[in-house]
Amino acid sequence: MSRPRPAAFLLALNCVALPWVPPATASTPDAWSDSQRAVVQACVRASNLKNAQAGGNVIEFDDRAGVTAVVIAGRYPQRHMKNRPGRELCVYDKETRKAYVSEADSLLTPGR
Template sequence: MRRLLPTTVLLLTAALLAGAAQASSPAAWSAHDKEVAAACVKASGLKDAKPAGQPMAYDDGVGMTALLVAGHYPQPHMKNRAGRVLCLFDRKKREAVVTEADQITLAPVAATSKAKK
């Protein structure tokens, strides 16, 4: 069995760390956020769909990013009613899935903060 020299181990470690640092750069996150938004808007099936907030990335153990998307239901019987979907984007598979999220209510942040005091 061949042993790696300490210098080789250090170089390999540095290369791995450099790759990890690049993957987490602001530019990489920005590109990820754009990919999530595009995939989630498309998966939503809503007319005039747009992100209704910022993407929320779960840790790598979960591997998902969530995004709330708002738009209008395209079905004639829905009469262009406003609607929302919650999208989960699988970072490994690069796929988005959605579920209706009209039941989510958004309380103002200030009101929530005052209630905790």
């Protein structure tokens, strides 16, 4: 009786084992769009600016950081601010799904 060749054995093992391997999950383009839309919506709700909207693209950090960021642009609602344009930096916690904003007018300083 001859011994089975290793390649044939591995092929047979794969044929038997593969049906029990769960399919790999990957994010679809639609899932990424939905995620980014949720970040922007949460950040706009957390913003103190009127007519708030994303002032740029969503910035995805490494999963180890657990956050996503986006700049929110709008206008200051306070009377003394005279409807001046403003920016806020929003950091979105992926685990809690909460958005935190802070004034960011000095984030990009011209000439530096």
